[in-house]
Amino acid sequence: MADHIVTAYDTELQTLGRKIAEMGGIAEKMLSDAMDALVALDVDLAQAVVASDPRLDVLQRDIESASIMTIARRQPMAVDLREIVAAIRVSGDLERVGDLAKNIAKRAVKIATEPRVPRAVIGLKHMNELAANQLKDVLDAYAERDVERAQAVWTRDSELDALEDSIFRDLLTFMMEDPRNISFCTHLLFCSKNIERVGDHATNIAETVFYLATGDTLPLDRPKLRSGGSLVPTPEAQDEP
Amino acid sequence: MADHIVTAYDTELQTLGRKIAEMGGIAEKMLSDAMDALVALDVDLAQAVVASDPRLDVLQRDIESASIMTIARRQPMAVDLREIVAAIRVSGDLERVGDLAKNIAKRAVKIATEPRVPRAVIGLKHMNELAANQLKDVLDAYAERDVERAQAVWTRDSELDALEDSIFRDLLTFMMEDPRNISFCTHLLFCSKNIERVGDHATNIAETVFYLATGDTLPLDRPKLRSGGSLVPTPEAQDEP
Numbered sequence: 001m002a003d004h005i006v007t008a009y010d011t012e013l014q015t016l017g018r019k020i021a022e023m024g025g026i027a028e029k030m031l032s033d034a035m036d037a038l039v040a041l042d043v044d045l046a047q048a049v050v051a052s053d054p055r056l057d058v059l060q061r062d063i064e065s066a067s068i069m070t071i072a073r074r075q076p077m078a079v080d081l082r083e084i085v086a087a088i089r090v091s092g093d094l095e096r097v098g099d100l101a102k103n104i105a106k107r108a109v110k111i112a113t114e115p116r117v118p119r120a121v122i123g124l125k126h127m128n129e130l131a132a133n134q135l136k137d138v139l140d141a142y143a144e145r146d147v148e149r150a151q152a153v154w155t156r157d158s159e160l161d162a163l164e165d166s167i168f169r170d171l172l173t174f175m176m177e178d179p180r181n182i183s184f185c186t187h188l189l190f191c192s193k194n195i196e197r198v199g200d201h202a203t204n205i206a207e208t209v210f211y212l213a214t215g216d217t218l219p220l221d222r223p224k225l226r227s228g229g230s231l232v233p234t235p236e237a238q239d240e241p
Numbered sequence: 242m243a244d245h246i247v248t249a250y251d252t253e254l255q256t257l258g259r260k261i262a263e264m265g266g267i268a269e270k271m272l273s274d275a276m277d278a279l280v281a282l283d284v285d286l287a288q289a290v291v292a293s294d295p296r297l298d299v300l301q302r303d304i305e306s307a308s309i310m311t312i313a314r315r316q317p318m319a320v321d322l323r324e325i326v327a328a329i330r331v332s333g334d335l336e337r338v339g340d341l342a343k344n345i346a347k348r349a350v351k352i353a354t355e356p357r358v359p360r361a362v363i364g365l366k367h368m369n370e371l372a373a374n375q376l377k378d379v380l381d382a383y384a385e386r387d388v389e390r391a392q393a394v395w396t397r398d399s400e401l402d403a404l405e406d407s408i409f410r411d412l413l414t415f416m417m418e419d420p421r422n423i424s425f426c427t428h429l430l431f432c433s434k435n436i437e438r439v440g441d442h443a444t445n446i447a448e449t450v451f452y453l454a455t456g457d458t459l460p461l462d463r464p465k466l467r468s469g470g471s472l473v474p475t476p477e478a479q480d481e482p
Binding site: 068081176179186 | 317417424
């Protein structure tokens with residue numbers, strides 16, 4: 001009987017893990033497709049990104065309710081409880097990544113008819129690749145319970161923040177050069193903010209991997225690249241600039 | 242013994258409720274102070290807003306871990322389980338409202354030395370009052386388990402979306418009028434987005450009140466004011482514009 005209970009419990013955990021892996025795959029694809037749609041101003045691709053989002057929402061609701069039911073039914077303690085809390089948190093982060101990718105896709109549709117500023121998209125594409133790598137790495141770290149890899153993601157987030165700063169300044173320059181660039185570049189500003197927030201969700205997941213492995217939390221202050229390039233902790237990393 | 246268990250459980254729920262009320266008070270004050278700081282470009286007040294945020298983060302972590310422990314220990318079912326799930330969700334939304342208010346406060350500091358565009362702030366102030374009212378109403382609805390009041394908040398969110406649209410257009414106009422307005426107005430664009438997202442969190446809480454009372458979810462599509470002014474459901478309400 002004890003065996004049976006353990007097996008059923010393991011099956012529940014495996015199902016949670018499989019659903020999170022599915023969410024991760026969808027979120028990664030949405031993010032990369034959204035950027036492709038933005039670069040090519042490809043309205044069809046953008047609409048496909050928007051259409052993928054409801055699946056992510058359904059998966060997140062499923063994971064949340066299955067997790068809560070498992071906690072209530074099995075009364076797991078210590079690492080088992082952390083497994084389930086981690087599943088709830090990671091699925092919440094992935095659902096938000098999907099929303100952010102969807103928002104980029106919608107902006108691609110909105111600016112498809114605007115005068116283009118091709119130079120302005122280059123930095124954004126680079127930034128998106130960095131964020132996509134962070135997301136991929138941290139999902140691998142989560143799948144393998146690899147704390148070191150998670151911490152590396154957590155530390156690297158400062159690069160994304162620095163890049164957003166520089167893109168912000170570039171976009172302001174393009175807007176000042178020619179008022180016809182303003183509307184286009186304004187949407188790109190929001191896209192850049194969205195990508196930076198994808199990075200924040202990757203660091204949230206890194207923190208969850210750390211919590212899962214150690215039962216502890218990473219310090220509230222994340223390291224942030226200051227202009228000098230040195231890594232110093234600052235409490236302001238979460239929502240800059 | 243049964244009595245004792247019930248009482249301890251009730252005490253745990255009351256503690257959760259008290260902590261959420263404290264979070265609500267802090268979040269409301271941060272939001273209103275952040276806007277006052279933005280209107281007056283009051284750097285001291287802005288910094289006070291930033292300084293209130295860690296308390297919100299601590300409360301949210303407390304509520305989350307206390308809730309999970311209560312679920313594991315008491316194995317609540319049906320409405321009791323929903324009470325605790327609702328507490329986790331609402332505290333998550335209030336923590337995010339604090340982040341958004343903090344971000345507005347930080348932007349007030351950043352633009353304190355920019356050339357001002359006083360006209361540009363008027364719409365924002367009005368929008369913030371609307372969002373603050375939504376937040377207050379939905380927290381009252383949560384405290385009183387008042388589903389009708391929660392649904393009214395949920396429906397009214399479309400007004401906030403419409404207002405953001407109009408502020409977005411105004412700010413673009415100010416930027417096109419004079420390139421010196423661009424930096425200032427860009428920060429206001431993000432502030433407007435932040436306020437709109439406070440509204441989204443108010444509607445999330447409204448959905449939680451509905452779930453708490455009925456065990457059901459509101460439809461995924463929120464009503465949205467289209468240009469004609471009629472209320473039509475659209476799946477795009479969550480992250481526009």
